[in-house]
Amino acid sequence: MIGVVASIIGGLILKEYVMFIAPILFGLSLKNRDFGLVGYFLYIIYSSSKVVSGDVYTYEELMNALIFGFSGVLLLDDVLRREVRVRKPEIIPILFVLFGFVIPESFLAGGVLYFLMMKPDLKVALPVVGVILAFAIFKENLLGLGASGQAVVFGGFVLFTLTVAFLMREVKRVDMLR
Incomplete structure (x- = not known):
């Protein structure tokens, strides 16, 4: 609740x-x-x-x-x-x-x-820490982009980290048709 x-x-x-x-x-x-x-x-x-x-x-x-x-x-x-x-x-x-x-x-x-x-698992914190570091490191470059540019950079970074997290997960094989 x-x-x-x-x-x-x-x-x-x-x-x-x-x-x-x-x-x-x-x-x-x-x-x-x-x-x-x-x-x-x-x-x-x-x-x-x-x-x-x-x-x-x-x-x-x-x-x-x-x-x-x-x-x-x-x-x-x-x-x-x-x-x-x-x-x-x-x-x-x-x-x-x-x-x-x-x-x-x-x-x-x-x-x-x-x-x-x-x-939560430590892997959950990695994208959050990554976003914070990216915005801290590239502050000078991102200031000129404005709000919409920052949203695009943030969204792209989130998609990248989600893709990496998805590729790093353990996958169990399941036979669909037997």
Whole structure:
């Protein structure tokens, strides 16, 4: 349930009230996971067009993009899990997310804390660290591109790291036809 709470608080912080339909998406996923995922897909495309992200090198625009990103990923986790109850490990991150209404950085701390509590593999952090390093190293080159150019570079880097991660995974052979 942290994703629904995060989307509502994120909508209040960003003043984007389209994010308030997160409970409807979650309810839709409870009825049918496929309908929930289709609804989530449409929601994330529409709401991302509303949350205008600018230059990632300005603090406020970066915070807006991170708040939107964290709330979207947390909502996807809720849509996929389809659990109505709040689990014990979610309580502390939810408190941080709720306190994010007062201090937006607390929202991000709650999201990071939730992801760390999931005990992710080290491979998961590599693309995130890679993006941060790429934006730090190529700052002078990326400043001139503006927001749309930075989005293209970010998207290309994400696709590259996802491809590398996909190629590095362990694949088990399965015979389809016997």
